[in-house]
Amino acid sequence: MDRKFILSAFGYAILGLLLGIYMAASKNPAQHVTHAHFMLIGFLLSFIYGLCHKLWLNNSTSKIAIVQFYVHQLGAVVVLVGLFLYYGQFVPIETIDPVLALASIAVFSGMVLMKIEFIRCTKE
Template sequence: MGIKLIKISVVYFMIGVCIGLYMSMVHDYTLAPVHVHINLLGWTALTLAGLIYHLFPAVSTTKLAKAHFWLHNVGLPLMMIGLFLFVLGNEALVPVIATGGVLTTVGILLFGINILKELKAE
């Protein structure tokens, strides 16, 4: 699971960099919230989780790890697509942002619980 998360995080990194490049080229930073969330929750958080799961494979095989993987990777795209369209003026997508945010947050909390519960000194 660690390698999968690292590969997924690289996709988020590429998307985040492209959004940043676009904003700097057109001198319009409306998408800054999307850029920041993709880089922090997509690139950084998933890279770190992937490294932890790779370095400590025992914590990557639990039900909590699987729940984290799916909640984070379903919630974050929902939140980012909703936020992207919201900052461009579509206020009808606030529930999508909230749903994605809750899924992502629950996934991250489960990741934390999993690490605190299952990670043992060797």
Template sequence: MIVSYILAGFVWLIFGMVFGIYLGITDQLQFSNSHAHANLLGFVVSVLFGLIYRNWPSLLENKLAIPQFAVYQIGAIVLVAGKYDIDRGGRGVLAPPGSMIVVLGTLLMFWMFARTKAEKPGARQGRAS
């Protein structure tokens, strides 16, 4: 899960960078909102979730860990697609459900984290705290 989240984050980062370079080269700055959402929701939050899983390893034992990852990533894709549609003048019908799916993925992470047994961040076998 840790590696999945961080790899997903890097995929989002590469996408966001390439998309941003394309927007700058083609002078299509009306898509800057889509670009920002891809980088923030995709890269930043994905990597942060990966680091949370790394620092609280008991989260990985939760049966919701894989569904939480899937829900969040699907939500981010749907939301960014909706933002892109809005930025190009469309109705952005994907943005509202994408937003709700992202919130659901975040609430799942919150729920799992809030119910995690107290442990020192980063505490692992064989590692001094």
């Protein structure tokens, strides 16, 4: 699981940095919130999860670890796409807000599942 998280983290970082470069080149900072979420939810959180799996969870491939990976990735991708669509003025907030709310809950659930993994790991 560590490798999956680290590879996804670098993918998010590349996309987030490209978005930042685009904003700087175009002198249009409209997507700064999306850029920040790419770097924090996408890159940083995925990278931290990867380190946790490598250093403390013995690279667990338990059912919880697998579910946690996909819940986090699904939530992160939907949050990032939703924010890009909203801040790019492609969709109104009324349309995207419920989607962003559910995706945020998915990202939160991924964090709760990571804590459960740590609790289970220390008991074993």
